Amino acid sequence: MNKKFYFDADEFATIANYYIRKKDILEAEHVVNTGLGMHPHSSDLKMVKTKVILVSEKYEEAYDYMLTIAEDETNVDLLLLKFECLIKLDRTVEANSYLEYILCGDLNEEDSYNFIKKVGYLFNDAEYFETAIMLLERALVVDNTNKDVLIELAYAYEMSDNID
Incomplete structure (x- = not known):
């Protein structure tokens, strides 16, 4: 019962991302490497491989x-991977x-919002609170109801002792 299966590159990426979320990095690495063996030019799989290497702390x-x-x-x-x-x-x-270069670039409003929000989270995690505050406040201008942005912004203000 030696069956061979075929998946498209995006299906391999979905499976590998599942294992990344489950913190099963060895399985994610196996899936992405198998996928790249079949689809060596897939940008999606290469981005997932970058994530696998990142979570392995091989920056x-x-x-x-x-x-x-x-x-x-x-x-x-891809932009977020580069920032991370x-x-x-x-x-x-x-x-x-x-960041300055990208903010002046060609992202549409939704992509720009997602980008600045997530980069704000990355700067917050890295304890660069002033930059995180600038980005998260900019994200709030687009959507002032996003609770995650509000929580991250409150955290950045608290950690930078910038609470009035």
């Missing part, structure tokens, strides 16, 4: 691998320069 390797993915400045997931790598590598000057 330099993740950044180097992420650079092999075709640059698409409207792909929010830069922040984990403590390359905040480069991250801030790239």
Whole structure:
């Protein structure tokens, strides 16, 4: 009963992301490597592989691998991976320069909102509270009902001792 199965690249990515969420990194790595064996040029699978490397805390390797993915400045997931790598590598000057560049770019309103919100979370997690506050306040202008943004913003203000 040696059956062979075929999945599209996006199906492999979905399965690997499931294992990442379950914190089963070895299984996620196996799935993404199998997928890349069948679909070696898939940007989606390469992004998932970057995530696997990131959660394995191999930040330099993740950044180097992420650079092999075709640059698409409207792909929010790819942009977020780049920021996460830069922040984990403590390359905040480069991250801030790239942030300014992206904010002046071609993202539509929804993608821009998701991008600044999630980058705000990343800066908060890395304890760069002033930048997080700036981004999260900008996200609130678009949607002032998002409870996650409000909670993250309150946390950033509290941690920066900027509560009035």
